[in-house]
Amino acid sequence: MTAMQSPAAPTAARWRAIVTDPIFIAAAVAVAIVLVGQLVSPGFGAYSQVVGMVRVASFLGIMAIGQTIVILSGGDGIDLSVGKTATLGAIVAARIMDGSDSRLLLGILVPVLVGAVIGLVNGLGIAYLRIPPFVMTLGMTGVVAGIALAYTGGAAAGRSAPALTGLVNNRGLFDVPGVVYVWIVLIVAVTWLLRRSVAGWNIYAVGSNRVAANLSGVPVRRNVIMAYVASSVFACLGGILLLGYTESVFLNLADSYTLPTVAAVIIGGTLASGGVGGYLGTAIGALVLTFLTSLLSTMNMPESWRTITSGVVLLVLLGMYGRQRKLRT
Amino acid sequence: SAPATSGSPAASSGGDGPFTIGVSNAFVASEYRTQMIDAIEQTFDEYKAEGVVDKLVMENADADVNGQIQQIRNLINQGVDAIIVDPNSATALSAVFDEAISQGITVIAIDQAVDSPDVLNVGISQQDLGAASAEWFASAVGDGASIVTVEGAAGNPATDARWAGAEPVFAEHNIEVLTHGDGGWDQATGQTVATDLLATYPNVDGIWTYDGMAQGVLRAVEAADKTDSVTVGGEARVGFLRMWTDLVDSGSDFASVGVINPPGTGATALHFAINLLQGKELDQSKVTDGHSIILPLDTPVTNDNLADTWAGVSDQADTYVLDSILSADEVAQYFQ
């Protein structure tokens, strides 16, 4: 009955739909933070500073790719092991590269494989033993931390390849570091894959109703496992880029990224219960979180109040659109 | 060993061993702590060869204070004679220390001083470290300069102590501190925070920082192309020394300082523990506030001795911290 749509109404309705879209709100908030930042501490809105923040956001953003897929895949999906997996990825990469460009490729490949194995274990436990993702990945955090400790003997060694450091730290075209371009390519690719590939639609199908997906011939378990594999792989990739940022590695390099990846996904408008959302929103969510942290760190404010403020801002942001269905509709 | 009489810290009435030593460390995801533990193990092995000690019990896992209390109780339950502890809190372990001491166990705190009067603190003074670093920094930026800081973490005792040492120095030199950044003792965070601060305070004369953050801050300053105009407080750690050396080698007149916070204190503390277990009495003139041994700071790394220092450690991992351990003989000097 598409024909029945009246031609006059849409513009207003379309605007409403856009303005209430989480992605739009999140993007508006990101811009607002930069503007407020520029007012409060001049220089915060400068081109190079914004580029710098986008660069820092790219680590969170890339680690959150897998988190997006995992949450989209439903079944209370969440990956609490991303932070620790990213750290392990960086540790392995640093040990292999050890400051030499000739081992760059190997230094990327091996950690990514390690990530795939971690994701596979997560996925198998969740898909076959049906352990709730929250506890499975929480438990794996301990295991991965243990592996990192055993592997390093308690002291991480090695350094990133200069080419990697250059990619992250040197400014390229338009004074923008290469890592930001890598992220942009990933944003386009992941968004496109989710919306326009059979694999992407299957993730949405699995995320919105697993029983129905199974009965429609969508391989549910395979999709769930792949989601967790993707999560760990992108976590490792993020960890490797973070290694490029710091050049040397340490045992808790990326640990604190876990919950921010979840927050980025939710701020980006992906439904926590799965089946609805996408990566573009997550990427903007990562920008919002990074801009906010940066703004707070430049303000002369005790750490206690910074912590409180970031919590309150997150709540306000989610209150604008992250609300769940009302019981009395 | 027999129960302790009260009085001076950690007095044990002279057993003959071999002794069992317990170690409690509640933060493992740290290269600094690993280096500390390794040094303890090495020194322990030397004593073991001499038959002075027989067993080393390690409680080494990430834990909060409550977890560390459990670690110490585990050590008590395993019948150790002495506990060397890197405490998570200056005060919150007091009650469990009392439990240990009342069972005749010698307790020594390293890296971070505790309040319990019966526990012997062994280590450098974090406040002195802060002051030493600030002295060099103040002279580098000059009187009346404006700076920002990237420090450890709010509410963290070492952060507070270092600032307590630095603050009067900066005040004396009329140096204005525009804001305090929170670097979370973490290189990546330090780098990000320094980048943010450089954007909003583009005219600062220096960034005072220390520990792992220093390398991150220097990277941020380098990225902003300001190594010649912004002074960076440094750290005696291989990663930082490498960047520093590279800068100097490339002809920059970049200058910095690395005050040494030696992880080897743990091994030094083991010497103290053995002496106490063997019933030796501390020379009270070398004890501060009744229960603390304050080890002298080593000569800091500056541009003057950078090349020599670097030559000695250049093949270590980036996270390696410049170290020093007192020998058994040196420690004996602290006893009557």
Add this chain to the structure above:
Amino acid sequence: MASLDITGVDKRYGGVQALKGASLSVAEGEVHGLLGPNGSGKSTLNKVMAGAVRPDAATIRLDGQDLRIHGPQDAHHHRIESVYQQLSLIPHLTVAENLVLGTEAARAGWLTPKAQLVEVDAMLERLSPVLGGGIGPRTRVGSLNPGTKQLLEFAKVVLRRPRFLVLDEATASLHRDQVALLFAMVRELTAEGVGVVFVSHRMEEVLDLCDRATIIRNGLNVATVDVKDTDEQELVRLMVGDLARAAGRGERPAPSRDGQPVLSVRGLQAEGLADVSLDVHPGEIVGLGGLQGQGQSELLTGIFGASPAQAERIEVAGDPVEFRNPRSAIAAGLALVPGDRASEGLYSVRSIQENISTVTLGRRARAGLVIDARAEKEAATSQVDALRIKIGALADAVSTLSGGNAQKVVVAKWLLSEPRIVLLDDPTKGVDVGAKAEIYAIIRDLTAQGVGVILNSSDDVELAELADRVLVLYEGRIVQELEGTDVTHDNLVAAALRISDDDTKES
């Protein structure tokens, strides 16, 4: 005489105007039918009375007094109680805990269950002849079958001693015996002066139980009639208007059963199923009859590879196959329209188009990987047109559709896969007469193309109308087979009842 009058009810859901000034007036002591096609707004109207939906406008009067109902508790306060179309039992609580939920006796917050348990016991005793064995106050509700759950839902509400009682498709999952008991209890209630609103798509139930009936269509009142002055044709005409199409036995030649069966199952074993064998020939509709919950659904999901089952042999058009999962069954040309469309058939938050695409997505994709947006849209549109699915836009979430239209979406996604064998599990449950006729027509179309169909239905009339053969199941076994002209409503009832007489349960 006391009455509950609700007038001028408006309710809009996004782009859908569910109710436009609808009204309903129930007198005490009467059973008032509320009829209308799927999506006409019956449930919405009921939920407004129950406090579960916030209307855009409404006037509610009880005994002439204006009433505001802000939530289910307000309704309960005025002793207006509802059985929702969607079951509202808590799976992990016990039968007794569910029956008193929300009305637990307590002193200063501490539960005092003694007295209430006596009432619960009495209610369970009353229901016991049709409840199924082994169900006591401490049975957990989660594992019970839909019919039992629906009865418990009814019992829960009756225990609250309503003055006005709303029953929204409360008989949809019930078997004949259960319906009879429910009717008897409703009549007792009305004799005591309770006013009852009764919603059902089964005309014979309405004609049997109701005194008056209000018919709504597209959220508007069409008529209120005295049921004794009217007949089924009239009610259907009021409900579906000129679109009315009698759902009679279509002219369909009896399929030949000489050739190769399109599906042949030998010795299928599964939980709730013992050694079932059957053949389906091209163009044949094989019905599954008997009391509900005797293994019919398990048989369908077992064949489809959707639940753990072992078979000695399954052949599709003579080729031996093994279905370990639905994917392999689909590849062999099977399709399953599951019994519970909301939880098993649809991705409610996703678009209509994606729901229709899901089974055959890979076929239209470039290289099996990249979605061709045009092809997707064309495929979905073709099905929407062919099945006359009433939608806003293809991109709307499927949750915006009414029950019947949602069911058609489930059918549509399977038609795209051009199946050889279609397994239908109660495909018209909760579907209105108009849509029902359309679904029947679709099934007949399929058989005309040589598709074999297995049809499980809780509705004997439906089996009588559609099936060429009916296999009657009891406790997971095929105990009887009715064929050709023997497939009549009466024979089906008899088959089911004779079996239930064999049951050792005391009556």
Add this chain to the structure above:
Amino acid sequence: MTTPPQTTVGAIRDGSWQRYLTFSLSTWVTIGLLIVVTALNVALQPTFFTTYSLTSNFATFAPLVFAAVAQAVVVIGGGLDLSIGSIVALASVVALTVMDGEPSRVAIGVLAAIVTGVIAGAINGFIVGVIRLQPLIATFATNSVFAGAALVVLPKPGGMVPSTMTTGYRSLVIGIPVSVLIVVLAIVLYWLLSRTRLMRHIRAVGGDRSAAFASLVPVVRVQMASYIVAGAFAGLAALAILANTGSGDPFVGSSMALDSIAAVVLGGIALAGGRGSGIGAVAGAIILAMVSTVLSFMGVPTTWRQLASGVIIVAAIALSVVMSRKDQR
């Protein structure tokens, strides 16, 4: 309706003692795990049953035990509380400040801890129940707020707990360690709670929120109440920590949120909500605490210990989850 005939169904009635002996499968798993770790502990630690050992072991269990019961109430109600740890920290520093080391003010301190927990719980409950934010992300945000607030109240570790509390916590009452009695108190409190209408409603809401709403359960109030009750238990956990440490620390309890969730799962409580008992969570907390003790007494090399404990916990959780699923059939 006519008076019902007396029935046989009524003969087996609530309150009959047999009921307490019929455990579900997952309860047996929890009990089995508890027995195994206790046996290992006893075997490896010959002093286990000495008064000091019992006192000290239970003294360290108690805080996590209360936090686990708190988490259990929320999880059974279909929620999740990532802020438990910082509620504990906040309640402890508030109580510490209120008591100011005065033995005469212990009672006010106890009250202050519980009230603080209740207020924090009410904030969580309001955000999850009334504003309807997704619990995981909402309590992640409030976690920042409470953690910051704790830092505001007590900017750095310090302060003295009245000696009556610390010594009382380590003493014996009629030969039984007080710390053991306190763990028993947690069990008794939960048992009392489970007899209330509120807890029945919490289970109903956790089982199916909209069904509970339709069944006259005041869902929003119940959700709020579940967080408030959890807050009160967190307040008790704070008191146990104060008594155990004898001093204040704004960072205490940082690992408690995730540990309490692991404890809840080990205790056979489904994260999906509606099922399980807080008493299982008590057992789960004790199991978790004892695993680390066992590993230390076994002398596992420290670099491998974290890996070993991670693997053991994942395995135990898997066992517990798989068995509790079998229950459902």
